[in-house]
Amino acid sequence: MKNSRLMILAILLLAGILITQLNQIPNLNKQLLQAKSTLKQAKTNQKQSQTIVSSPQSQQDHVSKSTKIVTSFVKTFSNQPTSSYPETLKGLASQRVINELTQTFAPSVTFSHKAHYDVPIVAIKNAWGSDLEYLVIAKSDAQSVAYTITYDTDEKQVTDMSRLTLKGAFDNEK
Known part of the structure; x- marks a missing residue:
């Protein structure tokens, strides 16, 4: 009689442990999926x-292509009328950047016609990761303008930019 009570107690104890373990399976599955992710x-x-690291030439080629695209982008928006931005910049920049350019970043020139801008400097600020950061200077006879530009290599377009104030060597003091 005593043995049967011990057996029943042991069976109940093992059943309780088994139920507890079975209740933890969904939680463990979530943890496993999170760990795999x-x-x-x-x-x-x-x-x-x-x-x-293993192919710096590949990374250098990647950065060179991106630099050419950014240079082309700056030349395009600097030398085009603001009204043509939606068509000429499509594919080169995100819609948000195109909207910002149309509203605020277009270079202002006080002449009756728009001056021609050259892009003498395109310097890379950050060459690691999928977002490359550039410092770009566009220069005309009347003024020089500096921009910081973020180029997303995954989307292959300019995703952010801001205009900077210039002081020193790039001021056109006449």
Whole structure:
């Protein structure tokens, strides 16, 4: 009789442990999925880093192509009328950047016709990651204008820009 009570107690104890463990399975599945997602992201980041480090020529070519696109972008918006921005800048910049250019960033020249801008300086501020940051100076006979431009290599377009004030060597003092 005593053995049967011990057996029943042991069975109830084991059943309680089994039920507790079964209740934890969904929580453990969530943790497993989260860990797999984190591992996948870490592997992707490691692969990107290894690619950049192991093939600097590839990264340099990548940056060179992006620099040419940014230079073309600045020449295009600097030397086109503001009304043509939606057509001429499509594909080169995000819609938000095109809207900002149309409203606020268009170079202002006090002459009756728009001056021609050259782009003598396109300097890279940050060459790592999917967003490249540039410092660009556009220069005309009347003024020089500096911009910081963010180019997204995944989207292959300018995603952000801001106009800077120039002091010193690029001021056209006449």
